[in-house]
């Protein structure tokens with residue numbers, strides 16, 4: 001029996017995103033224990049019992065399955081999800097924030113005039129059994145708590161890795177494995193857009209680049225440390241401490257470092273033990289990529305630079321003066 | 337608005353200049369073109385110049401009167417016409433309400449073949465508007481597009497570029513494209529171009545022009561509400577050092593060497 005007001009999780013479009021889907025099911029299951037609501041999972045494609053069992057092991061109470069062996073694009077999948085929502089009236093719908101499913105979520109939100117919170121970092125249910133979504137707004141470094149209004153349905157997308165996958169051991173193998181075959185009439189299925197692939201160029205496999213996440217100490221070059229003699233000093237110091245040298249977007253754009261070394265919103269996220277920012281101003285787009293560093297040291301001649309607010313140790317000085325001093329110190333240690 | 341040529345619309349989100357930090361060279365304007373739309377606008381203007389395709393490039397923004405400067409700049413860069421969707425009842429719209437209002441404006445503009453939106457904005461950054469809009473006006477949707485190569489009456493050829501491959505697609509029109517690319521630096525426009533742009537009219541559309549149901553706009557029409565905001569990651573316990581003294585350098589060197597002080 002499927003009750004209304006359940007928690008509906010939308011499965012990713014292909015098996016590559018199953019881990020991601022299972023993370024969301026696990027979160028939904030946690031919410032269901034608290035609220036006594038059912039967790040439904042909507043899946044389309046080929047029948048695959050092992051796959052479905054993995055989903056139920058993470059806490060899906062019922063799988064609503066549309067067997068469809070042809071290729072499924074955004075529009076077809078949206079018509080299936082819409083039909084499921086109409087039939088089972090869930091209270092919230094959670095989507096994995098993959099490229100195509102993000103579009104599906106936005107389309108469904110238009111169809112049902114339902115509120116949609118993008119990239120949730122947490123979902124809670126309050127005493128009044130109302131769901132709240134949390135999301136981080138990069139631009140002003142705040143976390144917003146969002147609640148659905150004027151609609152009986154609220155929805156959220158979740159990025160990969162936001163929640164942990166959990167499996168629940170079941171005593172009885174057959175217990176809790178419930179699957180509903182969903183039948184779609186052909187006239188209900190929206191046509192996917194014609195979109196022909198004209199050409200594909202695979203990038204040459206570049207040899208395994210330095211992975212900036214493998215270092216426990218990271219030196220970050222900012223626009224205030226771009227002079228060649230400054231950079232030379234940074235590399236000398238970094239080498240001595242087996243540290244990786246990364247940069248801000250400004251530095252990457254000036255072709256000083258390769259894109260693989262960019263830290264921030266449009267680059268990589270790092271969480272080293274020690275991050276040292278040299279001539280980095282600390283724009284929000286940069287901070288999101290390094291805020292999880294255990295210890296943040298910032299060197300900037302401007303005491304009001306935003307990065308100083310995030311630093312454990314803020315050194316207000318010229319980068320060259322700082323580097324010279326640190327190199328001297330190194331020499332005196334080495335000669336000890 | 338009548339139009340014999342096909343229209344290409346770029347939806348420009350005005351974003352607060354202060355968010356652009358040091359990259360902004362005209363801080364006197366309160367709003368700027370969102371960096372995603374800035375890049376595609378520049379590319380489309382260049383494409384228009386070389387292809388000599390007869391189409392009208394229309395820039396559409398939703399915002400208060402003070403975001404006119406954003407459209408003025410778009411005109412100076414080479415857009416043909418500019419439309420500002422502005423009404424006090426639109427303030428505070430979330431994606432559901434915004435996509436509704438935009439869809440009304442697109443319907444008002446005739447012969448729109450093709451709409452481009454940045455894949456996110458640097459302030460709201462939800463990235464849902466393009467898909468929500470495509471659903472409302474029933475246009476095809478192409479997302480994560482990194483370059484628009486060419487287009488004609490019926491098709492658009494575009495590139496999707498990811499870490500291991502570049503894929504060239506051909507898609508049918510009419511369509512909404514969500515463009516993923518941005519530039520952080522301003523475009524410099526000549527004073528002449530700015531002067532010329534000042535003479536051009538910016539069409540204003542309000543709730544009456546759009547024949548809109550105000551209960552579906554602004555805060556009233558929104559389906560989400562921010563109930564609480566908290567600052568996420570400022571450190572409170574940080575320590576400041578004015579100048580790098582021997583003592584400080586010693587201290588930091590010890591940390592780097594893994595000798596911990598408490």
Ligand SMILES: Cc1cc2nc3c(=O)[nH]c(=O)nc-3n(C[C@H](O)[C@H](O)[C@H](O)COP(=O)(O)OP(=O)(O)OC[C@H]3O[C@@H](n4cnc5c(N)ncnc54)[C@H](O)[C@@H]3O)c2cc1C
Nearest residue numbers: 222223224248249264265266267279281283286301318319
């Ligand atoms: C959509 C978007 C995405 C972005 N993504 C990223 C991203 O992924 N990563 C990223 O880093 N940025 C990103 N940015 C750019 C970001 O907004 C900033 O422009 C960038 O981080 C600034 O780099 P910076 O700190 O090196 O330079 P600046 O902001 O120019 O700062 C230089 C700093 O150096 C200091 N300084 C100068 N000279 C000296 C000296 N001699 N001694 C000491 N200090 C000195 C100055 O006081 C200043 O604080 C993005 C922007 C946008 C719009």
